[in-house]
Amino acid sequence: MAPGVIRVFEEEAGKHSVIVNMLFQQLDVASAMPLDVLCLYFGFNPIFRTNKILKYTSFFEFNHRLESAMDKAYVYRVFRTTGYLLFTLHINACIYYWASAYEGLGTTKWTYNGEGNKYLRCYYWAVRSLITIGGLPDPHTSFEIVFQLLNFFLGVFVFSSLIGQMRDVIGAATANQNSFRICMDHTIAYMNNYSIPKSVQNRVRTWYEYTWDSQRMLDESDLLGALPATMQLALAVDVNFGIISKVDLFKASALQ
Numbered sequence: 001m002a003p004g005v006i007r008v009f010e011e012e013a014g015k016h017s018v019i020v021n022m023l024f025q026q027l028d029v030a031s032a033m034p035l036d037v038l039c040l041y042f043g044f045n046p047i048f049r050t051n052k053i054l055k056y057t058s059f060f061e062f063n064h065r066l067e068s069a070m071d072k073a074y075v076y077r078v079f080r081t082t083g084y085l086l087f088t089l090h091i092n093a094c095i096y097y098w099a100s101a102y103e104g105l106g107t108t109k110w111t112y113n114g115e116g117n118k119y120l121r122c123y124y125w126a127v128r129s130l131i132t133i134g135g136l137p138d139p140h141t142s143f144e145i146v147f148q149l150l151n152f153f154l155g156v157f158v159f160s161s162l163i164g165q166m167r168d169v170i171g172a173a174t175a176n177q178n179s180f181r182i183c184m185d186h187t188i189a190y191m192n193n194y195s196i197p198k199s200v201q202n203r204v205r206t207w208y209e210y211t212w213d214s215q216r217m218l219d220e221s222d223l224l225g226a227l228p229a230t231m232q233l234a235l236a237v238d239v240n241f242g243i244i245s246k247v248d249l250f251k252a253s254a255l256q
Contacts, residue, residue, distance in 0.1 A: 024057060027054045027055070027057060028054075028055070030051055030054050031051050031052055031053075031054040031055045033051055035048045035049065035051055036048055036049065063080065072173075074169055074170070074172060074173035075173075077169045078166065078169055078170070081162060081165050081166050081169060082166075084162060085159075085162050088130065088158055088162075089123060089126045089127055089130055090123070090126075092126035092129065092130050092151070092155075093119065093122040093123040093125070093126035094122070096112070096122050096125055096126055096129070096151075097112060097118060097122045099111070099143075099144075099147050100112040100122075102143070103141065103143060103144065108137075108139075108140045108141070108144065109137040109138075109140075110136075110137045110138065110139045110140060110144050110148075111144075112125070129148070129151050129152070129155060130151065130154075130155035130158065130159060131155065131159055132152060132155055132156060132159070136148075180208070180212050183208075184205075184208045187204060187208070188201070188204075188205070191204065
């Protein structure tokens, strides 16, 4: 990667690409194996579908490509983080049902009693437990006590992590707007402190509002400063080509 120019070293890139592709192909082949056929001989068992988890790479690749194509990727990140939370609660509900079946359905007040919709009842328990709302029956056996303690510890960790991730996503989405408001507030405070005439203050406010409405940022150099000079030139040509093309000298030129 030269300054602003992408150069591909075929030999090194080819070796890395072959290794990665071979790994992905092996995972795809393993995930596509029809282990569901074993249900015909051993009965239905979800463990025969665990090989589908090996397709996790496709999920992350889909996320990466979708975020790259979206104008407002933070909207998708919010829904994705919410999906992580709901999926975590689903896993917790399934583990609780397994624990209840292991102890015996309805044997204690802590276990699921087998009445009503078992998924909704277990999911309700998972929400109250993982989000640490409380109000659940006290565990009785050693297995139930250990299970509940681990569930509380993991619930605090997972829920706080997801809330922190949600806060970061929303904060990153509004970072530019918050920076604009802070800069504008400081400028107005400066003008009031030095008794700047109202006409000048109105002109300054108008400039801030126009700049924000037109390009959603105050200083483009902050955004482009990290790019090489060649890429900055390419972006400048693309952005200003409509103006440049109106000049007689450049009318016949083509954008490269």
